[in-house]
Amino acid sequence: xxxxxxxxxxxxxxxxxxxxxxxxxxxxLLSGIMLAELIFNAMIDDLSxxxxxxxxxxxxxxFPDIWHNITxxxxxxxxxxxPAVLVIILVCNEFSFKTSRQNILNxxxxxxxxxxxxxxxxxxxxxxxLVIMISSLILxxxxxxxxxxxxxxxxxxxxxxxxxxxxxxxxFSLFIAFMIRSTALSIAVFxxxxxxxxxxxxMILKIPNFQPNTVGRYFPINNALNIVxxxxxxxxxxxxxxxxxxxxxxxxxxxxxxxxxxxxxxxYFSMRKRDI
Amino acid sequence: xxxxxxxxVEGITKRFGKITAVDNLSLNLEQGYIYGxxxxxxxxxxxxxxxxxxxxxxxxxxxxxxxxxxxKEARKKIGVVFETPxxxxxxxxxxxxxxxxxxxxxSPETLDExxxxxxxxxxRNSKFITYSLGMKQRxxxxxxxxxxxxxxxxxxxxxxxxxxxxxxxxxxxxxxxTRGITILLASHLLDEVQKVCTHVTVLQxxxxxxxxxxxxxxxxxxxxxxxxxxxxxxxSVLEENENVNKVLxxxxxxxxxxxxxxxxxxxxxxxxxxxxxxxxxxxxxxSLEKHFxxxxxxxxx
Ligand SMILES: Nc1ncnc2c1ncn2[C@@H]1O[C@H](COP(=O)(O)OP(=O)(O)O)[C@@H](O)[C@H]1O
Ligand SMILES: [Mg+2]
Numbered sequence: 001x002x003x004x005x006x007x008x009x010x011x012x013x014x015x016x017x018x019x020x021x022x023x024x025x026x027x028x029l030l031s032g033i034m035l036a037e038l039i040f041n042a043m044i045d046d047l048s049x050x051x052x053x054x055x056x057x058x059x060x061x062x063f064p065d066i067w068h069n070i071t072x073x074x075x076x077x078x079x080x081x082x083p084a085v086l087v088i089i090l091v092c093n094e095f096s097f098k099t100s101r102q103n104i105l106n107x108x109x110x111x112x113x114x115x116x117x118x119x120x121x122x123x124x125x126x127x128x129x130l131v132i133m134i135s136s137l138i139l140x141x142x143x144x145x146x147x148x149x150x151x152x153x154x155x156x157x158x159x160x161x162x163x164x165x166x167x168x169x170x171x172f173s174l175f176i177a178f179m180i181r182s183t184a185l186s187i188a189v190f191x192x193x194x195x196x197x198x199x200x201x202x203m204i205l206k207i208p209n210f211q212p213n214t215v216g217r218y219f220p221i222n223n224a225l226n227i228v229x230x231x232x233x234x235x236x237x238x239x240x241x242x243x244x245x246x247x248x249x250x251x252x253x254x255x256x257x258x259x260x261x262x263x264x265x266x267x268y269f270s271m272r273k274r275d276i
Numbered sequence: 277x278x279x280x281x282x283x284x285v286e287g288i289t290k291r292f293g294k295i296t297a298v299d300n301l302s303l304n305l306e307q308g309y310i311y312g313x314x315x316x317x318x319x320x321x322x323x324x325x326x327x328x329x330x331x332x333x334x335x336x337x338x339x340x341x342x343x344x345x346x347x348k349e350a351r352k353k354i355g356v357v358f359e360t361p362x363x364x365x366x367x368x369x370x371x372x373x374x375x376x377x378x379x380x381x382x383s384p385e386t387l388d389e390x391x392x393x394x395x396x397x398x399x400r401n402s403k404f405i406t407y408s409l410g411m412k413q414r415x416x417x418x419x420x421x422x423x424x425x426x427x428x429x430x431x432x433x434x435x436x437x438x439x440x441x442x443x444x445x446x447x448x449x450x451x452x453x454t455r456g457i458t459i460l461l462a463s464h465l466l467d468e469v470q471k472v473c474t475h476v477t478v479l480q481x482x483x484x485x486x487x488x489x490x491x492x493x494x495x496x497x498x499x500x501x502x503x504x505x506x507x508x509x510x511x512s513v514l515e516e517n518e519n520v521n522k523v524l525x526x527x528x529x530x531x532x533x534x535x536x537x538x539x540x541x542x543x544x545x546x547x548x549x550x551x552x553x554x555x556x557x558x559x560x561x562x563s564l565e566k567h568f569x570x571x572x573x574x575x576x577x
Contacts, residue, residue, distance in 0.1 A: 003378065010375045015366050093364075102362040105329060106379040106422075107352040276331050 004116040005123065007108075011090075012120075018086065025082035026131060033060055033073040061143035064155035066136045071162035071228045074132055075169070077195050080225075083128060083166070084173040084194070087121055088186045091177035101276050110271045114178070118264060121170035129163050161227040161248035168224040168256040175263040178270060194221050220259045227252045280307040281343060282427050282458050288327050288337030290320075290482075297323040298334070299482035305427070305460060310453050312469035312490065313462040315479030321462035322359075323482070325431055329356065342426070352380045355420025355428040355457075359435050361412040365405035369396055369415055372404055373422065382423035390418040394448065410441035417448055427458040434468065446472050499524075499531040500540055503556035504547070513550045517543070529556065 012018045037060045048055045060069040073079065094100040103113055144151070173190055180186040202216030216222060227248060285303040289296065298320040305311055313321050326332035328339050330346050341350045363372045370387065377384045391397040394414035399407070407415065413433055420428050430449065434442040449472055453459050463469055469476050470490060477487040504510045507530070514523050514532055519542070522533040534543060540559055547554055 003381075007375065007378050010371065010378060011364060011367075014371065015364075017366075097364060098358075098360070098362040099364055101331060102376075102419075103379060104331070105351060105354075105356045106376050106419075107348045107381075108379055109348045112348070275326075275333065 001119070004112060004119050007103075008116050008120045008123075017089065021082055021086045021089070025079065025086075025128075026135075028082065029070070029074045029079050029132075030135065032076070032079060033070060036060065036073065059143050061139040063140045063144045063147055063151045064153070066140040066143075067155045067158045068228065070132055070136045070139075071158045071165075074128070075162060075165055075225055075228055077199075077221075077225070080166070080169055081191060081194065083124060084169055084190060085187055087124070087170050087173045088177045088190060089183055090120065091117055091174060092181060092183035092186055095181040096183060104276055110276070111268060114264075114268050114271050117174055117178075117267075118171070121174055122167065125163055125166040125170060128166055129159060132162070133159060157248050158228055161253060164253050164256050164260075165224045165227040168260050169221065171260045171263045172220060172224075175267055178267045198222055218255060220256075223252055223259070224256045227256060281305070281340075282307055283328065283339065283341055283460075284343075285324075285328060285339040286337055288324070288334045288339060290323055290327060290332060290334050297482050298327065301337070301479070301482065301484055303477060303484075303487075305458060307426070307458050308453075308456060309475050310449070310459040310461065310473045312473035312476040313460065313479060314466060314469045314476050315464065317464050319464075319479040320482035321464075321479060322431055324479070325429060325460075325462060329354070329429070352382075352423050353426045355417075355422075355425035357413070357416040357420050357428065357430040357433050359432040361416040363404045363412070363415065363419075366403060368401050368403050369407070370400040372415070373419060376419050376422050380423040386422070387418075390421050393421070393451075394418045395444075410437050410444065413437065413441070413445060414448070417445070417452070421452065421457075425457060427460065428452060429460045429462075431462045432464065433461070434463075434465070499533050499560045500543060501526075501529045501556060501558045501560055502532055502543075502547075502554065503529050505553045505555060510547075510552060513547065513552060517546055519543075531560070 037058070040060075041057045044055045044057060060066065094103070100113060104110060108116070140152075141147070173186075176190045176193075177186045180189060198216075198219050198221050202214070202219060202222055205214040205216040217226065281304065283303065283305040285301060287300050287302055288298055289300050290298040301320075301324060303311075313324065315321055323332060327334045327337075328341075328346075339346075341354065344350065364375070367375070369391065373387045373390070374384050376382075377387060388397065388400075391400050394417055396411060396414055396418065399411065404412070404415070416433070417428075417430075428449075433449075434445050437445065446468065449459055449461065459473075461469070461473060473490050475488070476490050478485045502510065502514070507528075510530060511523055514520050514530065519535050519538040520532055521535060522531075524531040524533070532543070540557070544554060544557060
């Protein structure tokens with residue numbers, strides 16, 4: 001275990017692409033949330049003009065909403081594609097450099113090789129979670145006037161939900177990479193499925209009787225991304241009387257874990273059967 | 277199975293669709309020798325190596341390493357050098373070797389010595405991607421030596437190299453063998469097998485055509501050209517000698533095939549003792565090359 005972790009670390013620590021893509025991910029997610037707040041407040045200003053009462057500006061960064069909002073922005077399809085593509089690059093590299101073969105010839109079993117990649121995505125998910133936690137903490141402390149224990153820990157569970165969500169996504173990208181093995185094709189298939197095919201399918205399934213929740217809700221990516229739903233601004237919700245997601249739904253989490261285990265099994269199975 | 281058996285292969289077969297890439301091949305490698313796997317391109321050398329290293333699943337047959345099935349512990353005692361070196365291009369030479377040492381549970385302390393052995397110590401901090409093919413291939417050899425292997429397998433290690441590169445690699449292989457490491461070298465170059473190997477297995481269309489000691493293969497059919505002042509008598513005198521296997525006529529010369537180990541000098545003395553004055557005497561080494569070509573021709577028919 002420690003050895004496999006050490007091996008993966010030796011592979012990425014001086015790999016510039018890795019650090020570049022992971023930094024881009026954080027830049028996109030943080031600028032996404034800032035931009036969203038700006039746009040939101042601009043819209044509120046607009047609405048206020050015709051409103052009988054003034055609408056308050058919102059902050060995405062106050063406790064406890066920050067936990068929810070930042071994890072939401074960290075997992076919208078266009079942003080989450082960064083760490084997923086990164087995982088695809090790391091795995092397909094092994095096949096295109098033929099270092100997968102070299103690793104196995106040097107004494108990693110095929111199972112060890114897959115395990116090392118699972119460790120990689122788990123640690124990567126933790127790392128992302130950690131960076132998100134720290135940035136939320138800083139942003140939250142700056143923007144919240146009065147921090148109470150209750151406001152701080154309420155919605156803290158979204159971090160856990162986010163971890164499962166990220167892990168499921170990365171294991172899915174791992175699955176695509178292990179099956180296809182070519183970087184370009186894997187990225188294309190992953191992007192097509194996550195950004196185009198699944199959303200369209202989900203939409204089509206809703207059409208016949210305009211149900212909000214159809215079987216599309218349970219597709220792997222859709223399910224995972226639903227763990228953390230639309231961002232929330234408690235102040236505004238109270239004002240307008242909206243009801244948005246307050247809790248992580250455990251059914252989504254369990255299903256995501258189920259998908260993760262299934263993908264892991266398929267990866268192990270194919271590595272045992274296929275030539276390397 | 278002898279105690280020093282490194283690898284034994286029994287009847288391995290591999291088909292790719294209609295092509296039988298390896299056909300009922302058996303091999304046995306013993307410790308300390310340099311084995312050549314010789315055959316033209318497409319004769320199944322790489323596939324054979326792929327099978328015994330468990331990268332390709334065989335359709336039939338068995339193999340054992342050190343008398344046991346191939347485990348990941350056994351792999352650490354097998355160094356492998358492929359035709360195309362396989363490293364992380366963005367890591368430096370030393371980083372690549374350290375990674376392999378981690379995988380093999382080997383101490384990283386020997387790495388500097390290995391880099392010196394393959395003459396890359398000065399370039400150890402350059403990224404692999406900046407290396408020339410010759411340097412990459414030498415790095416592969418260094419990598420294969422991490423963790424003190426008992427055997428080193430090389431697949432066409434000199435392909436694409438310049439003459440200096442080729443000779444560097446061949447010298448290295450011999451030097452490594454003097455450390456007691458058994459070598460299995462796949463090559464389509466006869467000359468290479470002849471220069472480097474002690475044993476050879478000739479493959480064609482995945483079938484074993486021939487195997488034996490390179491030295492024996494060379495010695496089997498060495499012919500001695502002889503001419504004398506009395507050609508008529510020469511033939512019968514030669515045929516009387518019990519050390520002579522065959523006498524052939526070629527133009528105005530006689531070609532004599534003697535028993536292995538019978539010195540030319542003795543033949544000369546024998547002829548003198550029979551009162552024959554030799555006017556021409558030359559050893560015609562039938563090179564492995566001719567053998568190889570003959571074998572291939574025979575197979576073609
Ligand atoms: N993965 C593969 N798929 C289909 N045919 C293959 C594959 N690998 C090798 N072959 C075929 O098997 C035969 C033996 O190939 P190979 O073992 O590479 O020979 P060599 O290494 O002696 O040049 C060739 O006819 C080759 O085309
Ligand atoms: Mg080959």
